[in-house]
Amino acid sequence: MHPGADGGAIGAASLRDFRILTEAMKDLGNGGVLANLGSAVVLPEVVLKGINTLINLGFSMNGMLGINLDFVQHYRSNQQIVARVREIGGEGISLTGHHELMIPLIAAGIVEKLEGN
Numbered sequence: 001m002h003p004g005a006d007g008g009a010i011g012a013a014s015l016r017d018f019r020i021l022t023e024a025m026k027d028l029g030n031g032g033v034l035a036n037l038g039s040a041v042v043l044p045e046v047v048l049k050g051i052n053t054l055i056n057l058g059f060s061m062n063g064m065l066g067i068n069l070d071f072v073q074h075y076r077s078n079q080q081i082v083a084r085v086r087e088i089g090g091e092g093i094s095l096t097g098h099h100e101l102m103i104p105l106i107a108a109g110i111v112e113k114l115e116g117n
Contacts, residue, residue, distance in 0.1 A: 022050045029060035035067045036081045044080035062089035069095045069102055
């Protein structure tokens with residue numbers, strides 16, 4: 001740590017970020033999609049905490065879709081984004097591939113679906 005680092009400010013910013021994330025996640029149970037793009041450890045654990053917090057606050061996560069996209073599949077990301085989502089009534093998918101290929105293909109598929117083609 002840098003000698004000038006302010007632990008209180010770092011903690012406050014971390015809590016603010018977590019609250020922003022959980023606010024964005026609260027309606028996932030209504031058919032929302034949670035995509036983890038390449039984070040193997042930190043984000044999947046934070047997402048797990050967010051899901052548990054929301055369930056404890058009475059939000060339903062049933063019906064959400066969790067997608068783990070990475071070139072190499074990792075335990076935590078598959079456990080938290082795929083398996084746990086299935087356990088709480090959602091659907092979980094693991095996609096393996098290069099981001100520079102997979103993300104544009106997924107985006108094109110979404111656009112095509114939205115345009116009704």
